[in-house]
Amino acid sequence: MEIRHLQSADYDVLIPQINEWWGGRDMAGMLPKLFFNHFKNTSFIVEDEGKIAGFVIGFLSQDQLDEAYIHFVGVHPDYRKKNIGKTLYETFFTKVKGADRKIIRSITSPVNKTSIAFHQKMGFVMEQGDKTVDGIAVKANDDGVGNDRILFRKEIE
Ligand SMILES: CC(C)(COP(=O)(O)OP(=O)(O)OC[C@H]1O[C@@H](n2cnc3c(N)ncnc32)[C@H](O)[C@@H]1OP(=O)(O)O)[C@@H](O)C(=O)NCCC(=O)NCCS
Incomplete structure (x- = not known):
């Protein structure tokens, strides 16, 4: 497993899967492409041999300068309870801590x-x-x- 930053191209791979990951809830519309184009620096993907196993999309608040926000986290159903969500969150925490954010x-x-x-x-x-x-x-x-x-x-x- 590897962790890397989100890329714009991940949009086309993830969006068709999202609703299934959320148990059939209609979630894809809440994740427009702008997140994949403008929040890469604070968003991460876990990959297993090139396949996306999980992702977190978050950002630094523009208004509360000690805060960061997590918009979405998802782990592929076959990869749950293997600490992937935890790894994604901890990677995000470390990243935003580096930008002096104290509240998530x-x-x-x-x-x-x-x-x-x-x-x-x-x-x-x-x-x-x-x-x-x-x-x-x-x-x-x-x-x-x-x-x-x-x-x-x-x-x-
Ligand atoms: C929520 C979600 C991201 C968790 O990812 P995950 O990789 O399975 O979680 P992890 O294995 O990293 O677990 C981290 C901790 O959460 C706990 N946890 C995870 N899923 C749990 C569950 N279904 N019930 C109870 N505890 C759970 C784990 O036991 C672990 O605790 P521990 O460190 O004390 O053992 C995943 O279930 C998911 O993608 N769900 C569908 C999408 C969703 O609802 N996203 C969140 C809202 S945006």
Whole structure:
């Protein structure tokens, strides 16, 4: 397995697979090509013999100069629970720490229990929400009308 920076050409390879990786949820539209063209420096791919096994797409906040944000993380279903997600996150943490970022944010849907467990294992805490879904604090309509989201936050030393 190798880790490398995201490239623009990864868009054409990843986009047709994305919905399947997310268990049939319609996610591809949330990952427009601009992420592959403008956020390569803080986004990473894990490859196994040339095949993409996982990716993380994140960036440095333009407005909060001590913050970074993770937009998407995905690991191919055949490669899960092998520390690939963890490796991608740790690579991102190291990268943004080098740019003096101390806080990392991410959001996830309350239906995505795997993502919740993963983020908690990676040291993220849930921020206060304005309503509760399945006993979890969420921000109502955070990602569009009807799309409540858990707001995750992690501080890196
Ligand atoms: C979430 C996801 C990226 C995790 O990737 P992964 O490579 O399987 O995770 P890792 O093997 O690196 O696991 C890291 C930690 O999370 C935990 N974890 C991972 N999947 C888990 C699950 N389904 N349930 C509970 N814990 C889980 C692992 O046990 C590990 O903890 P440990 O270090 O204490 O052992 C992967 O399941 C995925 O791509 N899911 C679909 C896409 C998605 O939902 N992305 C997140 C929202 S954008």
